[in-house]
Amino acid sequence: MARITASVYTSHVPAIGAAIDLGKTAEPYWQPLFEGYEPSKAWMKANTPDVIFLVYNDHATAFSLEIVPTFAIGCADEFRPADEGYGARPVPVVKGHPALASHIAQSVIQDDFDLTIVNKMDVDHGLTVPLSLMFGQPEAWPCRVIPFPVNVVLYPVPSGRRCFQLGRAIREAVASFDEPLNVQIWGTGGMSHQLQGPRAGLINSAFDKAFLDDLIADPETLSKKPHIEYVREAGSEGIELVMWLIARGAMSDTPPRVARRFYHVPASNTAVGHLILENT
Ligand code: DHB
Ligand code: FE
Secondary structure (H helix, E strand, C coil), rough: EEEEEEEEEEEECCCHHHHHHHHCCCCCCCHHHHHHHHHHHHHHCCCCCCEEEEEECCCCCCCCCCCCCCCCCCCCCCCCCCCCCCCCCCCCCCEEEEHHHHHHHHHHHHHCCCCEEEECEEEEEHHHHHHHHHCCCCCCCCEEEEEECCCCCCCCCCCHHHHHHHHHHHHHHHHCCCCEEEEEEEECCCCCEEEEEEECCEEECCHHHHHHHHHHHCCCCCCCCCCHHHHHHHHHHHHHHHHHHHHHHHHCCCCCCCEEEEEEEEEEEEEEEEEECCCC
């Protein structure tokens, strides 16, 4: 059977992708950030899974504001990089896993979570920046990726509680897939940031660090945090953090091993947070 071995959490700041693509990672502004991901890249080399179930948000790249699915699952063979700001990143095409994705869709939808099935889709910085942070700049991504976009752009967005419960359903779905696949689940976006209005540039490190603590030790209580608290404390785009609860919900009930924890400010307008949790 397939099994979820670990979860990875990371911010997805588009300027990080641009810094990698333009060869600026050694510049003084960026160096401490990329240094923080070196141990994670080493961990990833030693723990490359067969498939990553990658929870992220699309930024009006694949889905315009005309159609906005709350939860969507990418079932295609491959997904092309595209981006709304800097243009498509020069990164490899993302290869999917249609059989596992279809199985998860079947299982999770029968479990009463209404997913949108997506058979053709481009992927933006929300998905490609986390891949670059964890894998660097390979010729091809070293494993399959199932993109799982979540709406955190247009209100109403899903609650943290629903995200956490959806993670539980994904866990059951993976565990009932009849192939011995090593699967990781990634939660991306965040941490505190606000890109617009009078509070643009807001960072709340105390909130972010407490979020990391609670995500590790008490995710069930954390999942009850209401939206308004994310927006008030972590900024309008801090709501991206609810996606981390999907990944955390898919982990075992036993306490995880913290393989990596890193926090850095600033990266563009965003606080960067990162965790690797292993199932024990
Ligand atoms: C920035 C951060 C984001 O999460 C995003 O999607 C776009 C921009 C920023 O820090 O500029
Ligand atoms: Fe974003």
